[in-house]
Amino acid sequence: MKKILGILGGMGPAATADLFAKIVALTDAKSDNDHLQIRIDCDSAIPDRTAAILEGGVDPVPEMLRALRRLEGAGAECIILPCNTAHFFLPQLEAQTSVPFLSMLEVTAAHCRRAYPGKTAAVLATRGTLATGLYDRALEAASVPYLLPDEQERDDLMAVIYRGVKAGAPAGTYRAPLERVVTRLAARGADYFILGCTELPLAVAATGLACPVVDPTRELAKAAILCCGGRVKEG
Numbered sequence: 001m002k003k004i005l006g007i008l009g010g011m012g013p014a015a016t017a018d019l020f021a022k023i024v025a026l027t028d029a030k031s032d033n034d035h036l037q038i039r040i041d042c043d044s045a046i047p048d049r050t051a052a053i054l055e056g057g058v059d060p061v062p063e064m065l066r067a068l069r070r071l072e073g074a075g076a077e078c079i080i081l082p083c084n085t086a087h088f089f090l091p092q093l094e095a096q097t098s099v100p101f102l103s104m105l106e107v108t109a110a111h112c113r114r115a116y117p118g119k120t121a122a123v124l125a126t127r128g129t130l131a132t133g134l135y136d137r138a139l140e141a142a143s144v145p146y147l148l149p150d151e152q153e154r155d156d157l158m159a160v161i162y163r164g165v166k167a168g169a170p171a172g173t174y175r176a177p178l179e180r181v182v183t184r185l186a187a188r189g190a191d192y193f194i195l196g197c198t199e200l201p202l203a204v205a206a207t208g209l210a211c212p213v214v215d216p217t218r219e220l221a222k223a224a225i226l227c228c229g230g231r232v233k234e235g
Helices: 012-025 051-053 061-073 085-094 104-115 127-132 134-141 151-165 173-188 200-207 218-229
Strands: 005-009 036-042 078-080 120-123 191-195
Touching: 005 012, 005 061, 012 036, 012 191, 036 061, 051 085, 051 127, 061 085, 078 120, 085 127, 085 134, 104 120, 104 134, 104 218, 120 134, 120 173, 127 134, 127 151, 151 173, 151 200, 173 200, 191 200, 191 218
Parallel strands: 005 036, 005 078, 120 191
Antiparallel strands: none
16 A cells, blocks of 8 residues: 655745656556655745745744645655755654655765765755755765865855746856856865755756766655655666
């Protein structure tokens, strides 16, 4: 019996759609009935997580809790968050529900350990995610070596994420800063890149950037399929 999956989304909408598409694409299914039942709450009214963490912006937790209650009411038995920065607030959500969450950060760190043993990751993420040390803790717990962006690189990443993907800008307008970040981190010893914001897999796909990456959205999709009793496609 498969479990019903809940996606607490809207952070942002394109990233939520990307996660859903990856779950469908990665499910080993011979027919419609082999796929998971999925409840998606795409609440774009959830306040910005980075602004809340760094600037004293509106607390996103009340709106996230309302979305959580809607997913509970729809029968969700496992919940995932298609937003890396939102995982900073995950302990507050977990304290308010008996429905288990899957951590995007933990499944990503586990994949890095398996796929790139002894290699050094570079964490590409929002200033909010980087400031909280979310990936630092997850990667250290998995014994994965890593590098973090410097101040200029963080500015470039925020431009890619907020003025690029979230704003719906053409890929050509944010390819240069993304390439600059990757080139600089590679020169400092990065072997591969964790796309630690759910807009970044979209940015890499749109720009055609060629570099070794780990896509946390993809790793979360695979973990969710297995958690809910589905099968993941091989390869």
